[in-house]
Amino acid sequence: MLSRTVVNGSFGPVAPLCPPGAGLLAGDVATPRVSPTQNSEAMERRKPKQGQHFLQSAELRDFSMWEVANLDNAQVLQTFATYRWGSLDKVICPGCGAISKPFFRVDRAQLRCRHCDRHFSPLVNTVFADRKIPLKKLLMALVKFISSAKGVSALELSRIIDVQVKTATVLLGKLRECLLRQKDTETLSGLIEIDGGYFGGKPRKSCFRGKSKPGEIAAMVEARLRGEPVSKRKPKGRAARRNWEKRKNRRVVMVYRAVCPEGGEGAYATRTFIALSENSAVVDKITPEIVVPNSTIMTDENAAYTHLSKDYDHHCVEHSLEFCTINGVNENQAESFFSRMRRAEYGVFHGYRPKYLADYAQEFAWREDARRQTEMQKLMNLLRRVFDAGMSRWWRGYWQGHNRPGELLVRV
Ligand SMILES: [Zn+2]
Secondary structure, three states: OOOOOOOOOOOOOOOOOOOOOOOOOOOOOOOOOOOHHHHHHHHHHHOOOOOOOHHHOOOOOOOOHHHHHOOOHHHHHHHHHHHHHOOOOOEEOOOOOOEEOOEEEHHHOEEEOOOOOOEEOOOOOOOOOOOOOOHHHHHHHHHHHHHOOOOOOHHHHHHHHOOOHHHHHHHHHHHHHHHHHOOOOOOEOOEEEEEEEEEOOOOOOOOOOOOOOOOHHHHHHHHHHOOOOOOOOOOOOHHHHHHHHHHHHOEEEEEEEEEOOOOOOOEEEEEEEEEOOOOHHHHHHHHHHHEOOOOEEEEEOOHHHHHHHHOOEEEEEOOOOOOOOOOOOOOHHHHHHHHHHHHHHHHHHOOOOHHHHHHHHHHHHHHHHOOOOOHHHHHHHHHHHHHHOOOOOOOOOHHHOOOOOOOOOOOO
């Protein structure tokens, strides 16, 4: 029996949602694909070995694209219905509100209510309501999204599930919308690390020679051959102005990470915010809302954090000298968040637009907090947010011009 209760952001081992090896459609959905004896053997096999990294363990791989590939349309429909309502016998009709076992219309990828005869999708009233792609492609996209450590680009997803890149863009945008609107908002306490990382607005290096006037390069070469010093003047004109325009797209991602008190286990809860600059006005506005007073806070030596010592036990590490003081003061967990986000910027997305930077930052906060969950747990974690977020406000009709009016900035 599958349960939808996933404690998001919880640290440490989480109770398995379905027995490893029992397959996707366990319980009342279909007969388990392995016998109880086989199941216990499979669980024994999946136990992490001594000293093995969690990402290398068989325990992590309790669900994969391979299992989705082997599902037929009826199984995919049952899978979504089970995840949505917890049981196929207790489906809530969106029309009349009756709780019953509906008829399955596999040809339409829909369910039919026994009381009012209404047809409805297992994704009714979610961001994927009225979707046109098959449910199986959607499930494949979700599995790809959770299993990629640095995220997945729209172009790559479009190649994997064979849809237009516009479809993949909106699909990923809707997933980030769910993560953003259903993000965890509990206040943090204990040991908190705070840092800011700048993204976007990077000026392109000017190519001085290429921008020179005709004849100027030849004159420079001749001057160099004569042994005269070459002018080091900066280019003035269109390229410099364009770079200055680009600087307007520069934003800072502020990250707050609660660190596991035992040590050696990293951070367990992450909160992100977007601002124009890392300054004391922004820090003084955000911090009281999410950090419990008298908590211990570690930051770098940036002047933006000087006011924190009034309400918090504030320690700072001088990064120009050391990464960690002799007393163990560091902000390496906050730095590691930016490391991953930066690598995704370089390797996967090739850039973040300021308008949707908050969405990407939240995606990586979610990925960090769910990093110790198994593939099945991450899928359930993501689906819970998809089902709870309601209809899409920012991506429904995106290509027809209906999108979010502005960016999500902390304004001071
Ligand atoms: Zn009904």
